[in-house]
Amino acid sequence: MxxxxxxxxxxxxxxxxxxxxxxxxxxxxxxxxxxxxxxxxxxxxxxxxxxxxxxxxxxxxxxxxxxxxxxxxxxxxxxxxxxxxxxxxxxxxxxxxxxxxxxxxxxxxxxxxxxxxxxxxxxxxxxxxxxxxxxxxxxxxxxxxxxxxxxxxxxxxxxxxxxxxxxxxxxxxxxxxxxxxxxxxQETVQINGGDKSYYAPATADDLATLYEAHPEAHIICGLTDVGLWVTKMHRTLPTLIYIGAIPELKSIEIEDGFISIAAGVTLSEAHDVLGAHYPDLEELIRRFASLQIRNVATVCGNIANGSPIGDTPPAFIALDAKLVLRRGSARRTIALEDFFIEYGKQDRTSGEFVERVLVPLPDDTDKFGCYKISKRFDQDISATCGAFRLTLEGDAVADIRICFGGMAGTPQRATQAENTLRGGAWTEATVRAAMDAMTQDYTPLTDMRGSADYRMRAAQNLLFRFFLETSENTEHTRVLETPEVAHG
Ligand SMILES: Cc1cc2nc3c(=O)[nH]c(=O)nc-3n(C[C@H](O)[C@H](O)[C@H](O)COP(=O)(O)OP(=O)(O)OC[C@H]3O[C@@H](n4cnc5c(N)ncnc54)[C@H](O)[C@@H]3O)c2cc1C
Ligand code: FES
Ligand code: FES
The missing domain is CATH 3.10.20.30 (Beta-grasp domain)
Incomplete structure (x- = not known):
């Protein structure tokens, strides 16, 4: 030490x-x-x-x-x-x-x-x-x-x-x-100051042992959430465990049909790999905060924080991603959507941490789209963020997974809309019926990012946009950058 x-x-x-x-x-x-x-x-x-x-x-x-x-x-x-x-x-x-x-x-x-x-x-x-x-x-x-x-x-x-x-x-x-x-x-570091302690374990095993012994500690990595607890909320954090110095948690690998993203991988580091397999994730990550934030913020931190408006969970849930959780030497793998139980509550026991997220590789027959809706194009939190994965057999919907952030207390699937579409034809008529069914899936809030009505309409229209982009239609549906304003 x-x-x-x-x-x-x-x-x-x-x-x-x-x-x-x-x-x-x-x-x-x-x-x-x-x-x-x-x-x-x-x-x-x-x-x-x-x-x-x-x-x-x-x-x-x-x-x-x-x-x-x-x-x-x-x-x-x-x-x-x-x-x-x-x-x-x-x-x-x-x-x-x-x-x-x-x-x-x-x-x-x-x-x-x-x-x-x-x-x-x-x-x-x-x-x-x-x-x-x-x-x-x-x-x-x-x-x-x-x-x-x-x-x-x-x-x-x-x-x-x-x-x-x-x-x-x-x-x-x-x-x-x-x-x-x-x-x-490769030594574990400990620093004390005042009555606070900071640990930076050097291996994942050391992290697991340390966190099991100190379940009251706060795990930190990019600090893009936790930093604000100190600077804005003036919270006191007596024990911190930093996971960003662990080489094995910096890995992003393709294995067993998944993109395996370990807990220390930043949004900047994941950008190219995720974007290569899912072009829409490239755009989503590019619009995630700013480069300074993406350079430190982790993909797993974006999940572990349990936020209903995090940008990656809706996309990963639509893709049926899995989460690997670890406590001591015990690991379990769960469906990512099951991690989010209700607002502020996740399926994580005391001393357990997120070790990696497993994002399935694309299947050639599937179509995937995700869309971030925010007031500003750059550097803004989503009012809502929707993601869709569609499997067609001919013109029929063999399967569809729809997930939205910002529409409920957790990132949540639109099961009524999915049921309306599954087995039917991928046509405007069934899509419009699914848009109606979405009102049974969500009761969104009104806040400074959007009214309940706005959120519902935006979510419904995102499904329609996904339909336009995945049918023969060649409508231009995206603004890819903010226009430059002339200066004098
Ligand atoms: C200016 C700004 C803009 C932002 N814009 C966006 C945006 O556009 N979209 C968006 O989704 N988010 C945005 N965020 C939020 C933030 O960047 C993300 O949630 C980020 O991914 C968090 O990762 P981190 O590594 O910084 O987490 P940290 O702040 O280090 O930790 C966040 C939380 O997760 C826990 N945690 C972290 N890793 C683990 C783990 N492996 N196991 C268990 N618990 C863990 C921590 O204990 C803490 O509770 C923004 C933040 C800022 C400050
Ligand atoms: S002072 Fe740090 S980003 Fe504004
Ligand atoms: S704030 Fe940019 S030059 Fe004044």
């Missing part, structure tokens, strides 16, 4: 033996390191003003990820490199290419959002990524500018990613990789 965390701040080593484990990286930077370039806007992962970059050891050397420092806790930095806007310029004061591009394009007005934009772009240039303008909009969707200078910001981003990577981060990358590799000791 190691009772110390070690990380690089820029290129300087840091070691901490005691800290309140819920101290946010943002707070640590501003109040302990006096690095005030990183700003606090919302403190809930929405605005991107607090964006920093985390460098991590990977097969290619170091991989750079933009994250929201306002909802990351300091102990998670163990074994990583933390880079802020202060670290970018060269020793002689020469600006980094991203910073120069921002200046040249006049892409900063009041400047409050600028460090966050710079860091999001920096992660792209240091990963030698070359997003086009449309892709840059996705990269920057988690950075909000209240002065609304998006046009020049995108221009700067385009300029920055065109230039060849150079400078001190490239020069020092070998040394950084060596330091991080030397720190990868």
């Amino acid at each position: 190691r009772e110390e965390i070690r990380f690089l701040l820029g290129h300087e080593k840091r070691s901490i033996e005691s800290i309140d484990p819920t101290t946010t990286v943002l707070r640590y930077l501003r109040e302990t390191e006096c690095l005030t370039g990183t700003k606090e806007g919302c403190a809930e992962g929405d605005c991107g003003a607090c964006t920093v970059v985390i460098g991590e050891l990977s097969d290619n050397g170091i991989t750079y990820r933009a994250v929201n420092s306002c909802i990351q806790f300091v102990p998670l930095l163990d074994g990583k490199q933390l880079i802020t806007v202060e670290h970018l310029a060269e020793e002689d004061g020469a600006l980094h290419g991203v910073q120069s591009a921002i200046c040249e394009q006049h892409a900063s007005q009041c400047g409050f959002c600028t460090p966050g934009f710079v860091m999001s772009m920096f992660a792209q240039t240091e990963n030698a990524a070359s997003p086009d303008r449309a892709e840059l909009k996705d990269v920057l969707a988690g950075n909000l500018c209240r002065c609304t200078g998006y046009g020049p910001i995108l221009d700067a981003g385009e300029d920055a990613v065109k230039s060849k990577r150079s400078g001190k981060f490239l020069a020092a990358e070998g040394a950084v990789a060596k330091t991080l590799a030397a720190w990868s000791d």
Whole structure:
């Protein structure tokens, strides 16, 4: 057991033996390191003003990820490199290419959002990524500018990613990789601070033993839910168990007809594999929060949190996914839909955790569609999210699974609508009958994301849209990105 965390701040080593484990990286930077370039806007992962970059050891050397420092806790930095806007310029004061591009394009007005934009772009240039303008909009969707200078910001981003990577981060990358590799000791870490404890087990077996012994602990991974319990709800979390340092829980594999996604896999990591098999999941994940959130938020956390408006559960339930739960050495596999019992209650016993989710591989005869409805295209929580898997035999519906989020206290199937369709012809008449039957499936709530009436109509119309997209009709049914607003 190691009772110390070690990380690089820029290129300087840091070691901490005691800290309140819920101290946010943002707070640590501003109040302990006096690095005030990183700003606090919302403190809930929405605005991107607090964006920093985390460098991590990977097969290619170091991989750079933009994250929201306002909802990351300091102990998670163990074994990583933390880079802020202060670290970018060269020793002689020469600006980094991203910073120069921002200046040249006049892409900063009041400047409050600028460090966050710079860091999001920096992660792209240091990963030698070359997003086009449309892709840059996705990269920057988690950075909000209240002065609304998006046009020049995108221009700067385009300029920055065109230039060849150079400078001190490239020069020092070998040394950084060596330091991080030397720190990868596969030891369980424990840090205490005040009356709080933080554990980062090194193996899944250690996690199972630890959680069985401390069932009162909170499991954490991406912190994109739990971080807000601290910054917004001011909750005290006495015991935390971080599962993101366990190599075997970072795996995403194809086995026995399933895409097997382990508990530590982030939305960013799952994006390509899920998207390759189910193109609609590519779009769903692209519209899940922002890149900063997707870079840390886990697929399994999106299930384990039990939210009725999580985006992945409706899609996975429509696909008949399974969940592997583990307590100590005992494992059980259940249908994902059975995990959600009622609002706030899941089928999970004390000391049991989600080990992986198993998403069936597509069958050539099936058609799958899923649709997120939210007020904003980017970076918004769904009012409702619907998913459909259809098996046709000729023109007849051999099977259909329909699941919606945001329509009940849990992600829930539309069994009446399914029964109306099953065995019938896949025609507008039967689909319209199923849309009517859906009123028996759900009694949605009215809240700030949509009225009950709106939700019901939207859900019914999503079934119709799925019908249009899976019949001969060639209607254009999707908006794939927000149009760019002209700037003057
Ligand atoms: C700005 C912002 C935007 C967001 N947008 C979206 C969105 O568009 N769509 C959407 O669906 N969600 C969204 N979310 C919610 C959040 O990102 C997801 O729910 C995320 O997948 C949670 O994963 P995590 O790893 O961050 O979980 P954490 O915050 O670390 O944990 C979440 C909960 O799950 C538990 N938990 C996590 N892993 C396990 C496990 N393996 N076993 C048992 N329990 C576990 C934790 O104890 C905790 O109760 C957003 C959040 C933010 C802050
Ligand atoms: S302060 Fe707004 S995302 Fe962190
Ligand atoms: S320049 Fe003012 S918030 Fe973006």
